[in-house]
Amino acid sequence: MVGAIAALLYPGTAYCQSTPDPTDPGKGVFKRANCMGCHKWHGHGGGGYGGDALSLRKTELTREQIIETVRCGRPGTGMPFFERGAYDSIKCYDMNRQDAGGTMPPEANVFLRTKDVEEVADYVIMHIKGKAEPSFAECISFFSETSRVCDVYKKAEQPPSSAPDTAKPQ
Amino acid sequence: MTRFKGRSAIVRAGMLAVGFATAAYMADRSPAYADDVTPERLLNADKEAGNWLHHHKNFSATRFSSLNEINGGNVKNLKVAWTMHLGGVEGGGIWSHGGLEGTPIVENGFMYVTDGWGSVYKIDTHGGHGDLLWKMDPKTDHDWAGAVACCGVDNRGVALWGNLVISHTLDGRLIATNKDTGQVAWQRTVADPNKGEVITGAPLIVKDMAITGVAGAEYGIRGWIAATDLKTQKEVWRTFTIPGKDEAGSETWKDDKNAAASGGGSTWVTGTYDPTTNTLLWGVGNPGPDWDNAYRPGDNLYTDSSLALDADTGKIKWHYQHTPNDPYDYDSVAENVMVDVQGTNGPQKLALEADRNGFAYAIDRTTGRFVWGLPFVKKVTWTKGIDPESGKPLEYDSKKQVQTYNTEVTPSREHKVADICPGNMGGKNWPPTAYNPELKLWYIPVIESCNRVTVEEATQDKIKPREFFTGGGPSQPFKITGSVTAIDVTTGKIAGKAELPFPNLGGILATPDLVFSGQPSGEVIAFDGKSLQKLWEFNTGGGVNAPPMSFSVDGKQYIAILVGLGGAWDKWFIDSTPELKKMQPGSTLYVFSL
Numbered sequence: 001m002v003g004a005i006a007a008l009l010y011p012g013t014a015y016c017q018s019t020p021d022p023t024d025p026g027k028g029v030f031k032r033a034n035c036m037g038c039h040k041w042h043g044h045g046g047g048g049y050g051g052d053a054l055s056l057r058k059t060e061l062t063r064e065q066i067i068e069t070v071r072c073g074r075p076g077t078g079m080p081f082f083e084r085g086a087y088d089s090i091k092c093y094d095m096n097r098q099d100a101g102g103t104m105p106p107e108a109n110v111f112l113r114t115k116d117v118e119e120v121a122d123y124v125i126m127h128i129k130g131k132a133e134p135s136f137a138e139c140i141s142f143f144s145e146t147s148r149v150c151d152v153y154k155k156a157e158q159p160p161s162s163a164p165d166t167a168k169p170q
Numbered sequence: 171m172t173r174f175k176g177r178s179a180i181v182r183a184g185m186l187a188v189g190f191a192t193a194a195y196m197a198d199r200s201p202a203y204a205d206d207v208t209p210e211r212l213l214n215a216d217k218e219a220g221n222w223l224h225h226h227k228n229f230s231a232t233r234f235s236s237l238n239e240i241n242g243g244n245v246k247n248l249k250v251a252w253t254m255h256l257g258g259v260e261g262g263g264i265w266s267h268g269g270l271e272g273t274p275i276v277e278n279g280f281m282y283v284t285d286g287w288g289s290v291y292k293i294d295t296h297g298g299h300g301d302l303l304w305k306m307d308p309k310t311d312h313d314w315a316g317a318v319a320c321c322g323v324d325n326r327g328v329a330l331w332g333n334l335v336i337s338h339t340l341d342g343r344l345i346a347t348n349k350d351t352g353q354v355a356w357q358r359t360v361a362d363p364n365k366g367e368v369i370t371g372a373p374l375i376v377k378d379m380a381i382t383g384v385a386g387a388e389y390g391i392r393g394w395i396a397a398t399d400l401k402t403q404k405e406v407w408r409t410f411t412i413p414g415k416d417e418a419g420s421e422t423w424k425d426d427k428n429a430a431a432s433g434g435g436s437t438w439v440t441g442t443y444d445p446t447t448n449t450l451l452w453g454v455g456n457p458g459p460d461w462d463n464a465y466r467p468g469d470n471l472y473t474d475s476s477l478a479l480d481a482d483t484g485k486i487k488w489h490y491q492h493t494p495n496d497p498y499d500y501d502s503v504a505e506n507v508m509v510d511v512q513g514t515n516g517p518q519k520l521a522l523e524a525d526r527n528g529f530a531y532a533i534d535r536t537t538g539r540f541v542w543g544l545p546f547v548k549k550v551t552w553t554k555g556i557d558p559e560s561g562k563p564l565e566y567d568s569k570k571q572v573q574t575y576n577t578e579v580t581p582s583r584e585h586k587v588a589d590i591c592p593g594n595m596g597g598k599n600w601p602p603t604a605y606n607p608e609l610k611l612w613y614i615p616v617i618e619s620c621n622r623v624t625v626e627e628a629t630q631d632k633i634k635p636r637e638f639f640t641g642g643g644p645s646q647p648f649k650i651t652g653s654v655t656a657i658d659v660t661t662g663k664i665a666g667k668a669e670l671p672f673p674n675l676g677g678i679l680a681t682p683d684l685v686f687s688g689q690p691s692g693e694v695i696a697f698d699g700k701s702l703q704k705l706w707e708f709n710t711g712g713g714v715n716a717p718p719m720s721f722s723v724d725g726k727q728y729i730a731i732l733v734g735l736g737g738a739w740d741k742w743f744i745d746s747t748p749e750l751k752k753m754q755p756g757s758t759l760y761v762f763s764l
Contacts, residue, residue: 034261034266036264037264037265037266037741038264040264040317041317044637046637046638047626047638047640047641047642047643048320048388048638048640048643049320049321049388049638049640049643049644049738049741049742052624052626052643078645106745109266143313147311147312147313147314148311148314148341148363148364149263149311149313149314149317151314151364152364152635152636155364156635
């Protein structure tokens with residue numbers, strides 16, 4: 001905590017000198033728009049109560065196609081559209097709301113601006129698309145180390161340590 | 171713990187760190203207000219008419235309050251007495267927000283409620299208003315637990331023992347909090363989110379033990395029920411709901427893939443206790459993977475079963491399975507309500523269970539033998555009915571390894587897209603029933619539903635820690651409604667049905683001549699206990715996702731209910747009730763009186 005305060009007060013310290021990841025804003029959009037609510041933090045998506053969100057790790061979509069999918073959603077699926085006015089003032093896949101009819105995708109909980117959509121697409125391309133199984137390093141870079149959410153990847157990669165807080169019957 | 175002084179709610183600077191809580195001493199409330207909650211008081215909970223000491227009101231889970239100041243003659247005058255905004259609405263993991271599913275506990279005018287992330291609030295209800303005395307925030311690890319909570323950021327409430335408030339957290343802890351100070355006395359890890367285990371149910375206190383159930387059958391867990399000795403804080407027993415190799419029942423897992431090890435069988439609804447036989451009754455949830463039953467040939471005991479266990483040892487006394495080799499996600503986690511009635515052939519000691527598969531079951535709770543059963547939903551398609559002798563689905567064939575029931579509508583590897591009624595949320599989900607022992611009527615909070623299941627073939631390589639292992643998923647092409655359905659327990663027949671526009675996601679309270687329930691569209695409703703005619707309604711403006719309860723203080727009766735839509739519905743099932751998309755997240759306690 002003290003270090004963090006010092007870093008805020010003295011922005012010239014080494015704390016702030018690491019090169020920022022240019023896709024960090026896109027990671028912020030990925031969290032804020034709750035992409036992780038269906039695709040999970042690692043983008044693998046998968047089954048479950050929400051049906052089957054597609055794997056962004058296995059996607060073959062180009063940057064432009066990802067941008068279009070985020071803006072317009074995927075008709076006939078649960079993937080929502082994130083662009084204000086999509087299917088109304090702005091046609092999507094050459095369709096308005098009437099044309100889409102029963103395949104009209106749901107409206108997202110938040111709308112994203114063009115720059116946000118581009119940033120999240122860049123984040124997906126750089127950090128998710130084409131990647132194999134999620135790793136501990138990747139998880140920590142997403143969540144930082146404040147949550148135990150990444151422990152499971154650490155355990156998979158390393159011999160189990162004697163962590164005191166794992167559940168064991170006493 | 172943060173402690174507040176009287177109505178001014180001044181927080182004194184927190185100085186005493188308890189690791190996860192900030193404590194501050196205030197001397198304004200004497201511990202003399204509190205009485206220790208003894209096992210004897212818990213056994214005789216119904217003798218304390220103004221209190222609500224157990225999650226389900228009593229060990230039998232009748233959720234019947236004998237208070238009758240509020241009755242059919244005057245309920246039309248019921249008004250909001252006070253409200254209190256609570257917290258815990260923030261998201262975490264795959265969830266954008268939390269919700270409220272808890273039942274308030276009230277002892278001698280002091281109320282204890284939880285929010286979805288497991289914070290406990292103690293509220294003084296004396297004097298016709300609510301006064302927050304302390305809040306214990308367990309600092310639940312949101313992302314860790316929220317990422318493996320299949321069905322929402324939920325906590326269904328606390329229990330009382332001695333001078334401690336006993337609660338669970340989503341991230342797997344059992345916590346004991348000093349009732350007077352709000353300081354955490356101790357905590358113990360019971361479930362492990364790294365294995366996909368979380369806890370949403372309220373603890374059940376039996377003697378000096380806290381009984382804990384687990385959730386996580388969508389993540390490849392092997393379910394269990396565990397008892398913790400509250401005096402020593404050690405585990406007394408842990409009974410797995412899926413038998414180990416060579417144990418009785420293991421022969422019902424006939425695969426060669428060790429499917430039992432990830433076979434599900436969660437226990438996330440608080441059970442009941444029969445002190446005359448020292449028997450716990452506890453419901454067990456779906457097998458995993460949920461929808462690919464060809465992955466796990468055999469009956470898959472003890473999934474989808476009611477289990478009777480010796481309370482001291484956890485040893486299984488009997489089981490009754492409702493949906494063998496379940497391909498629908500028809501959990502039997504529901505509470506088993508203990509009811510004694512005079513049947514046609516003499517006195518009956520029944521366990522009543524309203525199953526997700528759409529049938530209500532009465533089981534002889536001494537032997538585990540089927541007594542009667544009937545559909546309580548308007549539409550059942552997965553089976554043509556149940557056998558009047560055994561209660562098993564008519565199409566059940568014990569020689570078959572993979573059950574297909576009504577093949578035309580049953581999801582399978584051959585029939586990958588199937589529409590089922592009830593839908594996979596079931597005819598009744600976790601929201602509790604209530605039983606009026608005077609009218610002999612049992613009230614079920616019903617989801618009148620169908621939905622679509624798409625099967626995806628499960629393979630062993632899909633089992634990964636903290637990842638869904640469901641063998642497919644549901645979608646919602648059909649509109650879903652709800653009802654309160656009453657069953658006459660002396661005849662085993664439906665006595666009435668009050669249809670509701672939305673599914674019943676909150677549960678029921680019964681009083682001598684009334685029934686209270688809520689709607690996810692905001693209404694709290696009072697019905698006539700016999701006719702189920704609506705007598706009173708108030709719109710809270712927030713989605714009702716929790717059961718109503720009743721208590722008295724200063725000689726006056728109140729009805730209390732938590733309001734704030736959470737749970738699975740607004741993420742996974744909202745397309746079946748598009749009108750509910752407008753409901754906003756919230757976290758408020760409503761208290762009503764005349």
